[in-house]
Amino acid sequence: MLTLNFIRENKDLIIERLKVKNFDAGQTLDNIIELDNKRRETQQKADSLQAEMNSISKEIGHLFSQGLRDEADAAKKKTWEIKEKIKKLSISLTSIEKKLNQELLAVPNIPNELVTPGRSEEDNVKVKEGGKLPEMVNNPMPHWELAKKFDIIDFELGTKLTGAGFPVYKGKGAKLQRALINFFLDEGEASGFSEVLPPVIVNEDSSFATGQLPDKEGMMYHVPIDNYYLIPTAEVPVTNIYRNVILDADRLPIKNIAYTPCFRREAGSWGAHVRGLNRLHQFDKVEIVVIAHPDKSYEALDMMLNHVEGLVDKLDLPYRIMRLCGGELSFTSALTYDFEVFSAAQQQWLEVSSVSNFESFQSNRLKCRFREKGEKQNKLVHTLNGSALALPRIMAAIIENNQTPDGIKIPEALVKYTGFKSI
RNA sequence: GGAGAGAUGGGUGAGUGGCUGAAACCACUGGUUUGCUAAACCAGCGUACUCUAAAAAGGGUACCGGGGGUUCGAAUCCCCCUCUCUCCGCCA
Structure with missing residues (x-):
């Protein structure tokens, strides 16, 4: 606030x-x-x-x-x-x-000057496009068909175990998932992020501090017996590390990276366009969180964008970076860039990362401040976060874009993590 | 899950109804001394809200795990909750 x-x-x-x-x-x-x-x-x-x-x-x-x-x-x-x-x-x-x-x-964060007015997706501004559109085989299959053909993701089995939106990854599919997680974490470490592995269930205080409560209560799974919530993103536990904390200025910026499963109820947002991996109740994500000096937070945002761009680049995925218009910007965000990768068989852009600067909006609620040497007044830090990256849609794009008549080719950068070159 | 003990400022830790926003020590910051380092000595050292001034300074209120209560007055007494430690039970 x-x-x-x-x-x-x-x-x-x-x-x-x-x-x-x-x-x-x-x-x-x-x-x-x-x-x-x-x-x-x-x-x-x-x-x-x-x-x-x-x-x-x-x-x-x-x-x-x-x-x-x-x-x-x-x-x-x-x-x-x-x-x-x-x-x-x-x-x-x-x-x-x-x-x-x-x-x-009830008052949203004020948008950065770069944010343009607008009401919907169409009003977002494309700031960059990169990567090459893949050459497709004839009649390319969407990933849910490929997943079945190669038996790497089983949606029906997940339905049996839990319900819709909880897929089971199998064999090389499971290995690919694990490879992506490790790839993202290693890349993050190379960019200077330090890893944390937080709890995936948090208490009410944490949910309030990052703003999931009270307004977005319906998005989270709730454990009533202990009044805990399953995290919808690692942002919640990782940012809450800094709740009620006064940092020395020379510790800034703090750069954390965390892999966690994420749980979202997604009530009411189901439909025909969300088949397969496009929208899930449980999915894996690697998240980056930065706690920055107010004067340096936009520098940090650029650094994060570069990092995420490096990831999609190394995975040889066609991507574009969109600056969200005012109407699409979240309640808490001052400036957000979405990364979208092109999913060749579905012929659509899929959002795989959202990188935002919340300035002091979140830290005010979080009470995360810093002390400048020689100054008496503690000031609020700026907080930022972004996905680096969300796994399912990346998986979907990799599977679809790299399909060949014989199988699925694994991107070069991942081979040392998967141990195999194709599925 | 059962029994017991405990939670005080950055840390250790004193404090069982008023003289305690809180001793002492350590850490930290500034200064003196010093050829340098070390040591010694002196001083400072919580957060939030608020008022006067609106830079500097000063005043008021609240905060000793969280919430409630008793009292003119609570870190101190009572109740509830949370967490930590020890023992027992259970268990990956």
Whole structure:
């Protein structure tokens, strides 16, 4: 969420910038400022009464120690009324703060200047295209047919074990999956990311801090008996490492990489266009997370884009990089680039990575700050994250684009990980 | 799962109702001393909200795992929860 100070000082700017996200913030910001004024007023009153209470209490202590019981009892009587007032004020303060917080949570992050207005996918801006479209065999098969033909992914078996969207990878398919994970992690390490292997189930606090709760509750699997949530992305546990933490400035940027399975309920988003690996309830992903100095976060974003581009490049996949328009940009993001690879048999672009700078929007909620040498005030860090990469669609593209009359050719860069050159 | 012990500032750790936002030590930062290093000595050293000033400085309030309660007053007493440690049970 945006900070109160920023909202107080930049109301008009925020309203203007949020138009790009098709969000009308006027009313909400007015409410926020009004509630904040009330909050300050109420708190001031309560604080000064409390100060009075504290000094009377001290006095009573002294009176008692001098054995002046009657005077002490008289002083006690004085406190009753003040106490009552404080109680009332603190009740209303709590309710003001609750409302204020709700309003604050309703304001999206303001988009970076590069973000253009727009409503849908068509309005995204292509900033780069790379790789070569593959030469296809006649009548290319989509990956779900190839998966069946070579018995490397079994969707029906997954349905038996769990349900739709939980495929079973078999034989060389399983090995290819494992190869991709290791490839992505090794490449990340080479780019200076340090690996973490976090839990894939998190508590409520973590889900709130990265913003999955309360608004996106339906997207996560919930374990009611312990009130835990299955992570929809490694962003949740990895970013939460830095919840409530004050970092020394010289530790920045922090670059983490993590492989985890991801779990998404995807309620209501099923349809004919999501066959095969295109959308799953459980999938593997390697995620990169960067905690950056505010002045350097766009540098970090570029670094992440370069890293992801290197991955699709090495896998010989045709790709394009899209800058999301205002309407497509997520609630928390200031700037997002999507990587899409072309899936030759399906004749469509598949999103395989989304790299975003959240600036201080996420860190404010997360309370992740840093201390600059010589400065007193702690400041919020900038957080960024991106997939590097999400496995299923990469797998789909590799399988489809590299199909030959005899089988499926494994990209050169992966061979040392798979141990075989074709399926 | 059962029984017991515990949770205090960056760390160790004192503190069982007012003189404690919190001793002491260590770490850290600045200074003095010094040819350099080390040592010694002095000083500083939490977070959030808020007020005055709006740079610097100062004041108020809250925070001793989390939440609630008793009291004029709670780190300290009571209740609930969470976590850690030890023992027992179970187990990959």
